[in-house]
Amino acid sequence: MKAKLRQSIGLGLLAATLVLTAFGLSSIAQTVPPATPVAAPPAPIPFAAANLTPLGARALAANCAACHGTNGNSAGGAIPGLAGMNKEYFLNQLKAFKEGKREATVMHQIAKGYSDAESAAIADFFAAQKK
Numbered sequence: 001m002k003a004k005l006r007q008s009i010g011l012g013l014l015a016a017t018l019v020l021t022a023f024g025l026s027s028i029a030q031t032v033p034p035a036t037p038v039a040a041p042p043a044p045i046p047f048a049a050a051n052l053t054p055l056g057a058r059a060l061a062a063n064c065a066a067c068h069g070t071n072g073n074s075a076g077g078a079i080p081g082l083a084g085m086n087k088e089y090f091l092n093q094l095k096a097f098k099e100g101k102r103e104a105t106v107m108h109q110i111a112k113g114y115s116d117a118e119s120a121a122i123a124d125f126f127a128a129q130k131k
């Protein structure tokens, strides 16, 4: 008799625990916010097109000023000036740097940073600069 009572109390406690656990879990489930749909990543900014405007080419060419001087007028020494440089020669040098056909200390890396269209825009900019 005692054993049966203990057994039914035990079962009652187990049932209560299960019910409470179920309620507990369902209340946790309700507090988790619903997954928000992830927006598609924005389209890449077409900056290359802006680089090909006259101001864009000038901005690109400004990256060369630290070594080749303002508007391609080098201070002399080891780094050649770019002002007034023939466009074809200029582009051939950049291509040779890119392809590793002309030995370089830094230009083989720098040249790789510009597309053909950007290089041409930079070449036009420097060709138009006075020495």
Ligand code: HEC
Pocket (backbone or CB within 6 Å): 060, 061, 063, 064, 065, 066, 067, 068, 078, 079, 080, 081, 082, 090, 093, 094, 103, 104, 105, 106, 107, 108, 110, 122
């Ligand atoms: C960190 C310094 C540095 C920067 C920045 C730099 N150059 Fe140069 N450039 C050189 C050096 C040094 C040489 C000689 C080759 C070598 O050693 O890499 C050279 C050579 C050149 C030549 C060949 C000139 C000739 O008379 O044959 C061209 C063309 C050129 N650079 C274009 C550019 C352009 C365009 C940029 C900017 C987009 C640029 N450089 C940025 C250092 C630089």
